[in-house]
Amino acid sequence: MPKLPKRLPGMAAVAASLLLSAACGAGSAAPASIDLGTGPAKSGTVKKNALSGLNMTFVSYGGAYQEGQQKAAVDPFAQESGAKILQDGPTDYAKIKAQVDSSNVTWDVIDTDSIWAEGQCGKLLQPLDYTIIDKSKVPEGLATECSVPAMQYGMVLAYNKDKFGASPPQGWKDFFDTAKFPGKRGISGNPGDSAPGPFEGALIADGVAPDKLYPLDVDRATKKLQSVRSNLVFWKTGAESQQLLESGEVDMAMLWSGRAYAAVKNGAPFDVSFDQWMPTMDSLTVPKNAKNPKASMALINYYLGAQQQAKLTELTSYSPVNTDAKPELDEKGRSFLTTRPAVADKALKIDSKWWAEHQHEMIEKWSAWLGG
Template identity: 30%
Template sequence: MTHNNYRRILLSAAALALSGAFATANAADVVIAGSGGASQDAQRQALWEPASKALGIAFAEETSQNWGEVRAQVDAGAVTWDIVQLALQDTGLVSAAGVIMKLPEDIVNRADYIPGSVNDYCVGNTVYSTAISYSTEVYGEQGPQNMVDFWDVEKFPGKRGMLRAPRGNLEAAVLALGHPREEVYTFLSTPEGRQAALDKIAELKPNVLWWESGAQSMQLMQDGEVPLMYGWNGRAQAAIDAGAPYKLSFNDALLNVDCYAIVNGAPNAENALKFLKEVAKPEYQKDLPKYIAYGSANLKAYVGYDEATLARLASSPQNLTNQYPADVEFWTEHGAELSEQFDAMLLSN
């Protein structure tokens, strides 16, 4: 995030809080900021509503597309959110910035979770992939099969939809350069490797429509504005389920985890802890795939799934084979600098 963008968000958050814009949210027992769109709808139905009923704790909800929004609340001393959904890769940066609180060690049993999906600050909730989807109307059944194909604008002409952020795109660019999945972060471990990946993204830039939210990526597919999408599998599947003529592939997909954290200075921190612990239970988590094609980070939630359900989940054994996991430590170390470099690349000619 650039300094000017952060300053703008900070001022906006302070102004909204002082004006009482969040009065309704503050009246709730706990306030949750999710990622919006189909993902938030799914979490509301599978997790938040039944947990609220079980605990007798009323919740209100907001949406957040960037952790800078909650950082602005903390820095302005005007915190109105209690629980915020984050990408697991961002938690190192977010905790270092003092935005989220350290969780009790017994908040969940980490042995029940996918390794690495719970840390001292965040509890994994959804497992998803950033994956390729392609229009069958444009390419038939044989669209791009990997990231080398995705970058090949002669063989596969047309606009690409990509997240307006470095996370995920740097990794995809390394694959497009011809490196194997198991060597992605080794390649990105050097300044030269990171620059080569940025240069590869810049090469594709004239053919990209940048999206900034999962709901926007879905809309691009539903409107047929991009015959190629590199986006979150649950949003892509939701667009396909709604009738968008696309095919989703997990080959060369990047496996990710989103998680729940509690905001430093949360006005309802005690309720937030109770709520977070409750929604983490497998009896709620198992219902996520009823509403969106995302699996849970809680391994106990997978008991009893049929083959049709597993086929739609990035985290199922049959779909894991040709994917690779995101490296949380890499983004903790390099996330801030890469955000600046990515923004500079987008603004350059």
């Protein structure tokens, strides 16, 4: 099930390099041996020219997000390591499966949804080598056997501050209270996808305690969603969610923090409540049977560096995944960082393991409700 293009403004194609195909040499045989140097791994570093003559392919979701990844980490890694790295995308799970099943894997490092990655560990994805990848600066609990976070963001509640004035909605209970807070609400509505957000928000609004959310009571959640259905405006892509805010078509929305930030930067009169926001992240992964796994691990290790993560945040507004990263942002940009303690402390705890085990079932139930 391919994911939609990711959650940033300007989802135009990344530079012409995205048009390069694997046939140009990506995934070529590795040198007889790769010498990454001695001593413990240190994120953000790679031995000079350690991968000279090696072709690799980095895969992500395109647009401003992948362009930021390329500028912040992938291109500098290529320059230092000597590898030639092609860009490809968007990430497509059917293509990953086809490559692995045919034992013809041409993608080396892939940016994927974190829940999908958890469910595919040992199946379509291989375990990461943490003797090459330094995860010591990654927040505890975010690195898994087969993935490390690529960046962090969240599902948040955005509201029209001109309309709601001094008494704005504060959380998901208010989002579902159409009497106290009348108006249209934007919410994700892609029948081919289901992820944390609508079900959790509906259950919180219906009185479920945050620490009792899982396993999700889908029938109860859909009943709550149905109660406000006439007030909902469904978006299918990040660009659509952002446009709902900028056009004024909705008075509040459940959407990705990067899109909310982009809308505010473009002049939309919206603010964000981080009460009960839902943490989300992309993950960096290596497909099973990748031809150059050691080189893939080296690229991931470099990507996690503090300098690389700070630059990525400056280019994309997404929060860094290195605790030493210090991105230079204006006040508004800093206010949207989900890693700030004042924001992080308000997050709902999402059970990604439960989601990974039930995602197919959740997609079916979500699609059924949308089509009902």
